[in-house]
Amino acid sequence: MFLNGEPLGSPFLFAGIFADTGDPISHDGTGSLSRYNPRKKLVLVPQRKIVCLVGFMAAGKTTIGGRLAQRLRWEFVDLDRAIEEMERMAVSEIFSRSGQAVFRNAETAALERVLSAAKKSTVLAIGGGGFASKENQKLLHDAQAITIHLDAPVDELWSRATAAGAPERPLLTDRATFAALWQTRIEQFRRADHEFSTSGKDVESCAAEIEQMLKSKGVL
16 A cells, blocks of 8 residues: 555564563463453653554554654554554454454453563554544553554545555445445544644654644643
8 A cells, every 4th residue: 555655564663662572472361352441550761752643544654654663763553553462363263253343352451461571662543443443542642642543534544454465354345334434533532632644645744743832832
């Protein structure tokens, strides 16, 4: 998949954020997927910053996030890849085996673990449905993450999502369903701290402009 000529889904930059937690990167030991524990409190790390990119599928979260992290010399985590690391199976396999509800619980568990384990400033890309969860929004708020909605017209998003070489997406079916799903999620995306349009821009321009935006907001 491409964002105006630039490949989306570039080599994964996941930095092994679970490596020093002392916990096995696997299931919860019972054979079921990991579950979020709402009673567990996040521990904030002084001076560590988290910028979280949110938005609909094909918004460019992974590729722009990876390039932004490179520019800032921060860590980068794609939450979907973190889920796959924890559960040892692809996101599409989790959907097909266990359904969306179970995946969303595993997603929240992974988000809590990523936010708790992050020792360095991090750019985080969260899947299209992840930010629709109020629980996930609260986790990001409690972690003092700066959230940025990557926006683009739904027709452009559809073109990106269905382009040759685009990655498999469990919720990608037909154009009408795609647009209806976008409509149900757009108001949640607009709860993000900032909004940035990726329409008609290449990856490098997006990363550079977001960096400047973060500087202008005093984040950097």
